[in-house]
Amino acid sequence: MSESLTQMRRRFHRFPEVGFTEYITTYEIYRALEGTGFKRHLGHDVLVPSKRVGVPSQETLDGSYRRALDYGVPKEFLEKIKDGMTGLVATIDTKKPGPHFAARFDIDGLPITESTDDDHFPHTENFISTHDGEMHACGHDGHITVGLNVAKYISENIDQLKGKFTIIFQAAEESVRGAQAVVEKGWLDDVDYFFSLHLGIRKLPVGTVSLSTTDFLATTKFDAHFTGKSAHAGVEPNEGNNSLLAASTAALNLSAIPRHRDGTTRINTGSLKAGRGRNVVADSATMEIESRGETTALNDYMFERSVKVLKAAADMYDNDVDIEIVGQAINANISSDLVKEIKDTVQNTNGVIDLKDSLPLGASEDVTFMIDRVQKGDGQATYMLFPFDLKFGHHHPKFDLDEAVLPLAVEVLQNITRSVMKAD
Amino acid sequence: MSESLTQMRRRFHRFPEVGFTEYITTYEIYRALEGTGFKRHLGHDVLVPSKRVGVPSQETLDGSYRRALDYGVPKEFLEKIKDGMTGLVATIDTKKPGPHFAARFDIDGLPITESTDDDHFPHTENFISTHDGEMHACGHDGHITVGLNVAKYISENIDQLKGKFTIIFQAAEESVRGAQAVVEKGWLDDVDYFFSLHLGIRKLPVGTVSLSTTDFLATTKFDAHFTGKSAHAGVEPNEGNNSLLAASTAALNLSAIPRHRDGTTRINTGSLKAGRGRNVVADSATMEIESRGETTALNDYMFERSVKVLKAAADMYDNDVDIEIVGQAINANISSDLVKEIKDTVQNTNGVIDLKDSLPLGASEDVTFMIDRVQKGDGQATYMLFPFDLKFGHHHPKFDLDEAVLPLAVEVLQNITRSVMKAD
Amino acid sequence: MSESLTQMRRRFHRFPEVGFTEYITTYEIYRALEGTGFKRHLGHDVLVPSKRVGVPSQETLDGSYRRALDYGVPKEFLEKIKDGMTGLVATIDTKKPGPHFAARFDIDGLPITESTDDDHFPHTENFISTHDGEMHACGHDGHITVGLNVAKYISENIDQLKGKFTIIFQAAEESVRGAQAVVEKGWLDDVDYFFSLHLGIRKLPVGTVSLSTTDFLATTKFDAHFTGKSAHAGVEPNEGNNSLLAASTAALNLSAIPRHRDGTTRINTGSLKAGRGRNVVADSATMEIESRGETTALNDYMFERSVKVLKAAADMYDNDVDIEIVGQAINANISSDLVKEIKDTVQNTNGVIDLKDSLPLGASEDVTFMIDRVQKGDGQATYMLFPFDLKFGHHHPKFDLDEAVLPLAVEVLQNITRSVMKAD
């Protein structure tokens, strides 16, 4: 199994696609599920378009569409998922009474240029990203691989299983943009067991498994657009209202927002683009920002302070500032009964060396919207972690999966599936 | 004449092209000189390629090339000037002994999006830029117009003139990038009279003419590239070396470099681009910066302090910084004897209401390299100003020429030409 | 009892003295213990002088000395504790075999000007600070009061108790400067039971008691001294190396040090003093800074990043910077067996409504050095919290104790004393 998982992961690693442009990825998932008995849902059947957030520009969407055509994705397939309607839901019904099992795997890449250093394994092993400026730097290539193999397992063992299954291959998890649109389509409404996972996250030996996760950070993703006034920087610098300096002042002071007594907070200005010519006082600037908090209240604190900083920085330089929210995620609490229910099964899985009830995430994940919806319908949900010995962190140009984690994750999920869904 | 000048200027206004991409502009100048008797030099005959500074990326060059093809510029013409070998030198020889007369007109636009406000004349009169994000916001459309009409005058009066003529339509004056490459080709080496000009600059009534200019600012154009370390902004912000904050700190502290006792200085960070994803600590940033000084020493002071600020900002955030000089201009002193020689002629020109020996520029111009070369060859050189009542400054999205200045400038230059080049 | 506790607390509230200047306070504690049978240790018997950190300037010490003389403290008493040798240790031995019981109460005030607003209770009730710029804004007036009443209880019940008792009235807890000098004198070396406490901290109803505390923050207190170069700000601003801007840049970027994945961090520039004349470029600046971390490693991270920021800010403005560590505190873990041992006793104390095993402190306390020493000698130690409904936070000019917490704290400690030290 190891060998085939590795091959599959490396294949997906070669064509990372950022959120809502996963045209090739969706197509390859579609093909991989051929002949498994799963019904494959696409496009408007998967997502409520208006509930997506942070959809890329039409230009970007079209560019990725053309790239997928060049890759060989059939035009009729692309037409179903075009304009950012990516991802796939696979469903199968055993026709035997039983619970509704769902699992979610996220499939998008990141806008990062992969390292070509000699010590970067995907480079030396020749499966580096072929998409300039895009990279699977968060391990979602591994997630897809695990998801497809869980589906394969269900397909091959359908006779021994009961109930029904929904496997969600979700677009645009990065920047927490895609989950809500799936949730709003109703896919999680009557789920009894919901499983999701992340590979890596904690730097611990392969064989460590965490049954659940704490410390999902609530988050707000927002853009700030400054509008000032340009002027010739040599002839009359005093005539300008400098947007670049307004944004620089804002960036520094955003990072200086005080830590909060009640817990963990985060703030990041991930990008700043200001000005257009060296000798012109910059009259516009755009910042991509995100706040996070251990609780919604803490995230609100960070966001409200951020707004104050941005507005004051604009005032300081006679700029206008427009603040636009483009993504959000909530907290979630894992269902503790589910953790107890699966504990023995996981403990007894081959390769599990160190089993933990929970580990902290310390990050944001829009799977929380799914967990929340499942729990609202009286289902149970968890998010598991499969650590490995990270050499470089997630989102780093030299991030790499330890492929030994793949069979472990697949086997754990297979065992859980058998345990909770075994036909009587 | 007024009417035809206005038409010509508006025509050029419609297709502004930034420095070294003036494919359409060069072609239209070429066509306008057809039948005038002028020999038209192009491409490698005009410029030493390696002496150009700040040539745009191949992608930008290629985009403009395609745009020029779409516009209708013949492929064989484009091949001569492709890859940023733009501009044109027109020469004509009266075959009578006499001085060598040269004049220079700059032809490039700016990377500014032209205003579509209702009070913006080029918009309401329907000759607004058709090139998104590019604009003739410095009046070079007018400069081209004046240059072509001076050439026309010489052509039509060739029998009454002596000596020889060189009319330079120079690419990439903005950010002082194009002049050196023309100078190094030798075009200024044996010039006796050199004339150049700028429309506008000072807000004074049309009819004001300045015979010369003081206060050319020495300048250094430089880019700073910060390289830090990315990290997941939620999971492990402490692992990042933030290039965005390094650059923001630099931008603020660059602007805070103290004024100098010895005179005028300038500093501008015209653009800043940092980071690539909202949830990633930015690991790169690029700033386009320029320093200026009333003297070379003052500019050196600004540049040296800038380097110190940039390096310290990089250290503060464990970044590397690479500083690259991409443009430079020197000072120049106008030939005072030439000013005296032409004074009466200009005074007696129609429409000249207020004649000044000199006005300050307070900006940088790479024409200073040409003036310097002419003077080194014992020629005389000046740079004249033709002010008008500016509503918005140069480089502003609503900058507009008062077209009444066009016939004035043409007539002044015609009279000067006749005065200094009249056949015996 | 309530009435007498209130009176005592208000008396101490009137003469707050900052760390190592508690001359009046020490004298009043000394007097209050008269006739109790306790031996009262002072000066060099209490502290190892060289282990004190952050001792004020001689000028400040002398000023406070004179103030104490004016107050009426006898000269011969003051001579014993002069030059910052403040605080008092009271000991008593029952002469019966038994454990060694120790308790610590901190006695210093803060350099804060107390509010004279109409809604500030100490002002309206006329027991506001009589020392300009100093204030009991952290409740140590209450701590002294509790300490003296515990001593009184021991004194009055000496016949029913066994073992020996050490009551430490510690100077200079604020900025964690005084505990180490007491520890190094050996007072904690053979202690079996160690109790300490803080009033307030958490905003919870009176009646809430926490038997122990988590989240002591490790901390480093340090000063940064910038030295630049002055210059006339009008005539030759370029000649200056501006220390004020170096320090301002440092302050902003210190606050922008990224949050850490592993837990809570803090950074504060509590004071900044730069420059000396409006028209002189500032050539010196001094910052009082503190870093904190949930663990020593986290505090080290903050401190090391701070050093980097300070050095780079100095470089940016051609300044030298001198960084001096003036205080430090470590972590501590409360002895859980002790918590179990006293739980029932506290639960059954009058007025205890809500008993908690532990609450987080989220701050630094040099009592951790004492706890550490007791535990190294196989003793047991805790730090208890007695919350009340805080209207304004600790260190605020309008901070005020809810005096109802005083009898509660005294009674809890009396009951604990009886419980663990009861003669057989």
Added chain:
Amino acid sequence: MSESLTQMRRRFHRFPEVGFTEYITTYEIYRALEGTGFKRHLGHDVLVPSKRVGVPSQETLDGSYRRALDYGVPKEFLEKIKDGMTGLVATIDTKKPGPHFAARFDIDGLPITESTDDDHFPHTENFISTHDGEMHACGHDGHITVGLNVAKYISENIDQLKGKFTIIFQAAEESVRGAQAVVEKGWLDDVDYFFSLHLGIRKLPVGTVSLSTTDFLATTKFDAHFTGKSAHAGVEPNEGNNSLLAASTAALNLSAIPRHRDGTTRINTGSLKAGRGRNVVADSATMEIESRGETTALNDYMFERSVKVLKAAADMYDNDVDIEIVGQAINANISSDLVKEIKDTVQNTNGVIDLKDSLPLGASEDVTFMIDRVQKGDGQATYMLFPFDLKFGHHHPKFDLDEAVLPLAVEVLQNITRSVMKAD
């Protein structure tokens, strides 16, 4: 003469007193004028108290008063000038008809600690400041010396002179605080010839004399007081409204106010004092700021931008900011006819090597209020410069006069006096 001038200057150098505390200085001037025939005016006869700006705190005034008592200034003398009514006006009338001649010499020191480096001449020659933290770092000790010797000359030559004489020894020139109060008392109302000077300023050989000065900078001196909210920096940093960071942000952005097309500007935050305790979020900050401009309009531009920056910085951190103007100076234009009138006289003075009609000051001087008043009364006024080879700039801890400039300045002024006031 040289020897006696040097002695006098070194004597005054020893007891520098900052503006409005010149108790010893005024007394020594008073004594030096004894027996000269000059009437010596003091206190309320010299100044309109309410027109002084930036008078120090009562505590500072009282401290300097006590210091003067200790020095030996008689109490009855001090009572006349106490509370900051310092400076002296000396008048004498020849009783012969003739013009009214006035001259002004400023007498205050600066709040700078004088260097004790081995290469600092006043230190090695043992006439260093005896007043800690105060220093004659602008040469006013030399100005007093010149003034007293001009008075001596007039006194000794009174029979050869006509008209009347007013010699003003003005307090508090630094930060432009003292002149207006003298002007408002009417001393300049009917002056025909007004002379004033500065030693140094330009680094040129002794023997250089400038008959007049251009480029007086208009200036506004202002304080900004931020009021935020304190909080315990460890327990609840989020509760604070940080005044220290507001002020730091303001300081940086004030220095970043863009240069102005119309000419020279200056901005300086000379001092910043924020916060009061390391572990408390700073809830107050005070900045001493000054703006300057080559014209009043340019200074207004700087001041208005400053107000915007300060208000926005306060908003950013939820602070209030109070902006208080504490000093102002205007421009002045020297009377060109006066320059012509004295030119030959100065040219023919011993030791004058290089005579200039004017040199630029590039700084602010409240003598401009006096020049303005004299000119409004149809008198003529100038401000002369006597450069020397500055090793360290004005306001530097190692600033030192070249004493060779003293006899030159005295002789020039004597010759001018004789020339314009010679009895017929």
